[in-house]
Amino acid sequence: MDQWTLLLGDWFLDTRTRVLTHATIEEIEAEKSLIEDQAKEKMEKAIETVQTNFNTVRTGRASPAMLDRIEVEYYGTPVNLKSIAQISTPDATSLLIQPYDKSSLKLIEKTIVAANLGVTPSNDGEVIRVTVPPLTSDRRKELAKTVAKLAEDGKVAIRNIRRDAIKAYDKLQKEKKLSEDNVKDLSADLQKVTDEYMKNIDSIQKQKEQELMKI
Template identity: 75%
Template sequence: MATPFSPAATLKPKQNPLQLLLSFRDSSGGGLVCAKCSPRPRPSRVNVCSWGSAASYVSLQDGTANFSGKPILTKGLSQRRGGIVRAATIEEIEAEKSLIEKDVKERMEKTIETVRTNFNSIRTGRANPAMLDKIEVEYYGTPVSLKSIAQISTPDASSLLVQPYDKSSLKAIEKAIVSSDLGMTPNNDGEVIRLTLPQLTSERRKELSKVVAKQAEEGKVALRNIRRDALKAYEKLEKEKKLSEDNVKDLSSDLQKLTDEYMKKIDTVFKQKEKELLKV
């Protein structure tokens, strides 16, 4: 005789992940809470208190998720806000990571631009208005850049013409040029200042080449410092349990590749400048 099914043996319908996620309630029946905040935590579920986008977490299983194409540990991710411990969402972690990456790229781009500007200020035997970019003039008691108070042009390949907007600044401009390391003697005719570039000697070219090499190395040091700051930021996220150790290793590897890319850019502009300097 077949044994009848008892009520206790009744099979319950299997819930899908989203239904199961939404079934977690607090002890007072007041709504959804995270497993970490609940008096009876569920060890295999994601600790999330903000359920506004619960569907986003259906794919999270066993405390891990995909973050920018890489698996990220999500167990124990928490922030304290208003005395309530709340888990950091994937979106928040992604936002913090994106800010770090954006800052790194912006600072590295500025470093490359600074290197280029410094290179342009070193003459190579051919006149270039950028050679005067670093000249500062005492104008009415305030140091200002020469290019902000005068128009600079190149009448020919070996001379520069400086035409101030205010003729009363001619003497101050002349003084600034003489005290610079350009090695040029200004010719002030009361209207404009003319600069003639002396021919570079072989010895002078080699000296300038060393200056350029030093500036290139300073640029690389700046890139390494930017990389160091980003690594510290990633390590901070790891300490806050927002990133796992493996995540930090992967991000550090990506950061090194980006740093190497910008290092090559410095090498490229350095070689171009060195070639210009040594070309007779």
């Protein structure tokens, strides 16, 4: 490599560094805020997913939420059961499913059986009645383990969101837009937010476990 190449290379690096460090305070604040806002938004969605998954774990009472994750292969396309049928609870131990298209009755019944929810569907040609049997002690313990696994999945998702946000802060530091101290402070603030969302998961997990153990 000749002297001119070295000089040009140094000039290019210096110019690139100066361009990066000349970002305005407003631009840096906007980038920083975007990272924070996106992390919080994703954590909120992670909590919503955990809650939705908890709703599908049945307790001692019948609830339409038990069928939230049921997808029916309707004319070759997987669709959510609630989009093709009305679901109600005539009493505490049963669900009533009324398809908008009666030709889908058998398909819905088969899908519910395959989902292994511990319930018994009955098709009378007009509607499907789902009987929800009482939970045994062993079944309650099994479901509590399922709830714990779903909660841990949510926590893993939140940790990954935190990790990605810190990577984004590190990128700003490499671009000379944030100092090392800035990144440490932002990471500490992000950890506090992460801890709050973790506590939120613990809270809804405890609530779900109490519902499971209620006779």
